[in-house]
Amino acid sequence: MQWYLLYFKRADVLKETETLNKEEEVPMISVPEVRDCTFEECFAAGCDTNTAPFTSKSNRGCSATPWIVVTCDDQCNLTICDSTVIPDSTESFEGVTCSVKW
Secondary structure, X not given: OOEEEEEOOOHHHOOOOOOOOOOOOOOEEEEEOOEXXXXXXXXXXXXXXXXXXXXXXXXXXXXXXXXXXXXXXXXXXXXXXXXXXXXXXXXXXXXXXXXXXX
């Protein structure tokens, strides 16, 4: 699994005379590379791909931004779901008539 590292230093913790030095060691947060969802994951997710395109299999949540590792260790990106090809083996309800009860 590849990892991207994000570096940050909050402006409110800088002293008045201190400036942010790019080479200064700062806290680090790791965010995993997010894979595309499979057809099955797209179908089961239930997330709005416009507002929360990241789904977590480990906590069954939806998010607008990628999950950090401590909150989700298995996530995927739903933005590709509209272009996912439906496998030929997928059952169809075409031609099925629902009863009045339904």
